Amino acid sequence: MQGSISHMNSEEEKRIVKQAQAGNEQAITVLYNQYITLIYRYVYIRVGNQAEAEDVTQDAFLKVFQSIGRFEFRSSFKTWLFTIVKATIVDLWRKKYKEMTVPLEDFLAHEPGFETDPEVEIEEVKRQQNVEEAIRRVFDELSDDYRKILELRFLKGYTLKEAAAELGISVNNAKVRQFRALEKARALTNGTDPFDSISLESLPKNDNE
Numbered sequence: 001m002q003g004s005i006s007h008m009n010s011e012e013e014k015r016i017v018k019q020a021q022a023g024n025e026q027a028i029t030v031l032y033n034q035y036i037t038l039i040y041r042y043v044y045i046r047v048g049n050q051a052e053a054e055d056v057t058q059d060a061f062l063k064v065f066q067s068i069g070r071f072e073f074r075s076s077f078k079t080w081l082f083t084i085v086k087a088t089i090v091d092l093w094r095k096k097y098k099e100m101t102v103p104l105e106d107f108l109a110h111e112p113g114f115e116t117d118p119e120v121e122i123e124e125v126k127r128q129q130n131v132e133e134a135i136r137r138v139f140d141e142l143s144d145d146y147r148k149i150l151e152l153r154f155l156k157g158y159t160l161k162e163a164a165a166e167l168g169i170s171v172n173n174a175k176v177r178q179f180r181a182l183e184k185a186r187a188l189t190n191g192t193d194p195f196d197s198i199s200l201e202s203l204p205k206n207d208n209e
Contacts, residue, residue: 008034010076017077021069028065031077036061039085046089060088138185146181153178 008016013034019027039060044053063084071080135155139147145167152163164174 013077014073017068017071017073020065021071028068032061032065035078035081039081042082043085043089047092052092056085056088056092059091060085063088134189138188141188142181142184145177146184149174149177150181150185 013031016027016030020031036057040053040057043056043060044050047053047056064081067084071077139150142150148167149163152158152166153160158166160171160174160178163178164171167174167177169177
């Protein structure tokens with residue numbers, strides 16, 4: 001899922017939206033590139049599946065550009081865009097959970113962040129993006145042993161027992177390796193922890209930890 005995040009002031013964006021409403025394909029491409037990464041990450045966080053996230057994102061953008069002529073600038077373009085994205089997520093969940101006994105909109109309204117301000121949502125996605133970039137930089141500097149234990153534990157959600165089995169080491173050695181890998185990661189980031197947003201308490205546990 002490609003896309004560039006650039007800074008566009010409100011007047012510039014309004015001008016481009018008007019061009020898109022007039023059928024200017026270049027303006028449509030600019031808007032697509034402006035928001036594709038943010039929207040995809042937003043959707044992925046909520047559906048948790050790459051294929052479905054891609055489908056929802058593309059479906060949402062198709063709806064946006066099919067109906068952009070009806071956008072009347074009563075809100076920001078971002079707010080309008082997120083309204084369509086959220087409705088598309090609702091459609092997905094309605095198809096997946098046809099027997100839900102409560103209105104799906106009410107169900108999703110209680111999902112953390114679902115009804116928050118789009119500006120806040122975008123900032124949260126950017127923050128997560130920065131975390132991911134920091135983790136990639138750290139991985140580039142770590143040894144294979146350290147990188148693999150952190151990938152298994154923090155990114156793939158393995159238990160210590162599962163990670164140890166995957167690496168062919170004991171559970172105790174996996175614990176030690178994880179500790180040392182985190183220490184090395186902190187040293188590479190001047191004392192900050194790029195994995196801090198993934199609490200150890202939230203990781204899968206088992207009787208052998």
